[in-house]
Amino acid sequence: xxxxxxxxxxxxxxxxxxxxxxxxxxxxxxxxxxxxxxxxxxxxxxxxxxxxxxxxxxxxxxxxxxxxxxxxxxxxxxxxxxxxxxxxxxxxxxxxxxxxxxxxxxxxxxxxxxxxxxxxxxxxxxxxxxxxxxxxxxxxxxxxxxxxxxxxxxxxxxxxxxxxxxxxxxxxxxxxxxxxxxxxxxxxxxxxxxxxxxxxxxxxxxxxxxxxxxxxxxxxxxxxxxxxxxxxxxxxxxxxxxxxxxxxxxxxxxxxxxxxxxxxxxxxxxxxxxxxxxxxxxxxxxxxxxxxxxxxxxxxxxxxxxxxxxxxxxxxxxxxxxxxxxxxxxxxxxxxxxxxxxxxxxxxxxxxxxxxxxxxxxxxxxxxxxxxxxxxxxxxxxxxxxxxxxxxxxxxxxxxxxxxxxxxxxxxxxxxxxxxxxxxxx
Numbered sequence: 153x154x155x156x157x158x159x160x161x162x163x164x165x166x167x168x169x170x171x172x173x174x175x176x177x178x179x180x181x182x183x184x185x186x187x188x189x190x191x192x193x194x195x196x197x198x199x200x201x202x203x204x205x206x207x208x209x210x211x212x213x214x215x216x217x218x219x220x221x222x223x224x225x226x227x228x229x230x231x232x233x234x235x236x237x238x239x240x241x242x243x244x245x246x247x248x249x250x251x252x253x254x255x256x257x258x259x260x261x262x263x264x265x266x267x268x269x270x271x272x273x274x275x276x277x278x279x280x281x282x283x284x285x286x287x288x289x290x291x292x293x294x295x296x297x298x299x300x301x302x303x304x305x306x307x308x309x310x311x312x313x314x315x316x317x318x319x320x321x322x323x324x325x326x327x328x329x330x331x332x333x334x335x336x337x338x339x340x341x342x343x344x345x346x347x348x349x350x351x352x353x354x355x356x357x358x359x360x361x362x363x364x365x366x367x368x369x370x371x372x373x374x375x376x377x378x379x380x381x382x383x384x385x386x387x388x389x390x391x392x393x394x395x396x397x398x399x400x401x402x403x404x405x406x407x408x409x410x411x412x413x414x415x416x417x418x419x420x421x422x423x424x425x426x427x428x429x430x431x432x433x434x435x436x437x438x439x440x441x442x443x444x445x446x447x448x449x450x451x452x453x454x455x456x457x458x459x460x461x462x463x464x465x466x467x468x469x470x471x472x473x474x475x476x477x478x479x480x481x482x483x484x485x486x487x488x489x490x491x492x493x494x495x496x497x498x499x500x501x502x503x504x505x506x507x508x509x510x511x512x513x514x515x516x517x518x519x520x521x522x523x524x525x526x527x528x529x530x531x532x533x534x535x536x537x538x539x540x541x542x543x544x545x546x547x548x549x550x551x552x553x554x555x556x557x558x559x560x561x562x563x564x565x566x567x568x569x570x571x572x573x574x575x576x577x578x
Contacts, residue, residue, distance in 0.1 A: 180555055186248040187514065188506040189241075190456050190465045192449070194474055195275040196237075196499040197230030197403060197528070199223055200396045208392045210357040212350040214412040217400045224298070226274040229403055232531055233499060233523060234275050238282025240534035247536065250463055256287045260461040265452075266468035267304035268295035275499070276468040283466075303452055304469040306436060306445035306476055310577045311377035315440065319375055322438035336369035336387060339430060342423045343367075343386065346393050349414050349424070366390045371434070380445065380472070381435040387427070394427035402498060402528050418492070418525075425492040432475045432495060442479035443573040449477055450574075454567040457504055457516070457560075471496035474520075478502065480570040483518070484546040490524040491541070497522040503542075507557060515557035518545045 199219035202208035209216070220228040245251045262284070266276040273293050280289040294301050308315075327334025336343075343366035347353070358364035371385035382388075397410070401421060404410035416424075436442060443450075449467070456465040474496045487494045500522035507515045523540045526532070534540055546552070550562045 184507040184509050184515070184555070186245070186250045186505060187508045188457070188463055189245065189250070190453060190504040191467065192453065192474055192477060192502040193275065193279070193466060193468045194471050194496055194498065194500050195226060195230070195271040195468060196234040196278070197227050197399060198271045199225055199227055200399065202392065202396070207357060207363070207389060208396055210355060210360070211352060211363065211389070211393055212355050212412065214351065216396060217404050217410070219403070224269070224271060226271040227403060229531065231274060231278045233528060234278035235282040236531070236534050237499060237523065237540065238279035240540060242283045243535055245464070254286045255284060257284070257463065261463045262287070262289060263292070263456065263462065263464070264289055264466045265292045267301045267470070268293040269298045269300065272304070272468045272470070273297055276466060279466060303448045304473055306380045306470070306472040308375060308377055308379065308381065308444050309447065310444055311375055312578050314578055316375050318440050319438055320373060322440060323373060323434055326433065332371050333369045335430065335434060336371060339387070339390070339427055342427050343390055345420060345423050346390055346427065349397070349412055349416070350393055351412070363389060381441060383435065387431055387434065390427045391431035394424050397424050398428060398493065399498070401492070421492045422494070425494070429493065429495045432471055436472050436476040437479035439479065440577065442476045443570050444577060446473070446476035446480045447571065447574040449473060450480060450567055450570050453477070454564065457506065458564065474500065474502050478545070481566050482548040484548050486543070486545060488520065488522065488543055489541065490526070491522060492525050498528065499523060506560065514560035515553070516560055516563040517557050518547065519543060520545055
């Protein structure tokens with residue numbers, strides 16, 4: 153995608169980002185033509201998943217924001233931001249010659265499919281309105297909202313004792329020599345900051361003897377067939393608070409109010425968000441877990457990437473979907489700039505761009521596209537002059553060409569490898 157250089161300091165600090173933000177050169181455009189785009193999107197800003205009486209409510213004496221939507225549903229701001237993102241993709245795909253202005257494509261050319269949760273269906277609907285306002289695109293979803301679709305539900309469909317043992321080994325490795333405890337020790341500063349901002353010691357949960365500190369480092373993982381990976385311990389409770397604070401920070405115009413009266417720095421907001429990032433990594437990115445929970449999406453996405461006559465696919469799910477698909481495809485470790493969420497920001501999109509050269513050979517670039525924290529909070533309009541961040545992702549063990557593109561064959565091979573890894577699970 154064509155993205156401009158932000159500023160000189162950013163170039164010096166973030167060379168990978170600088171590469172992504174350079175415009176596609178005229179030489180590139182003379183050599184390649186955009187043929188197809190496949191997107192796996194996270195929904196945009198939603199209200200808190202928890203309701204009155206939940207542990208989230210009891211963890212603080214403060215009042216959480218009054219949301220513009222029912223629990224777990226897309227907020228008004230989330231809808232506006234997703235429409236803006238759709239408008240950007242409209243401008244970009246027109247600029248690259250994939251579509252003409254005010255296109256009304258055939259059902260073979262454009263496909264929108266969302267998990268059957270309100271927040272995912274609504275996100276896809278808002279994006280489609282910005283993307284093709286005259287096309288009246290249909291958002292496919294299989295169930296009455298809000299029910300999880302097995303394609304998007306990150307559930308374990310295999311869970312033998314051998315699988316659990318390997319999964320626990322891989323998860324523990326994330327914490328180094330101390331394993332699960334090491335993972336939690338790495339979050340100590342974040343836990344302490346959350347305790348302070350929540351005023352956890354003066355909370356109903358603490359006064360009731362339920363929870364006064366995030367000090368249970370012996371996280372217990374639950375890996376049962378038919379359910380998504382789960383856990384017990386401080387990381388689970390802290391993740392609930394981290395998630396709510398992040399969303400509140402995006403939604404509330406007053407950042408001090410969003411921090412319950414604390415004037416938090418950008419670095420402190422990143423510390424709060426780190427808990428959620430680590431939580432997602434622990435549950436969904438261990439290799440054997442990733443290929444298990446992502447299997448239906450991997451099969452679906454590969455089919456879309458190779459579908460005859462398809463030009464644009466938009467799949468809308470959750471951060472767990474992006475995390476597990478990325479891990480299953482062996483995307484190299486990354487940390488996203490200009491976002492307090494470093495892995496799967498709200499509304500972010502895992503984007504596969506298929507390009508064809510003059511000889512008819514097909515290539516793929518892989519990026520994650522997201523609105524910066526500033527763009528989210530200020531509800532900034534996006535265009536080619538003020539774009540979202542387009543951050544290039546690298547596939548381990550596959551060499552890109554001089555233009556940063558992978559052959560379609562190699563990308564298909566990586567999908568096949570992940571699919572075979574699922575089939576090998578006993």
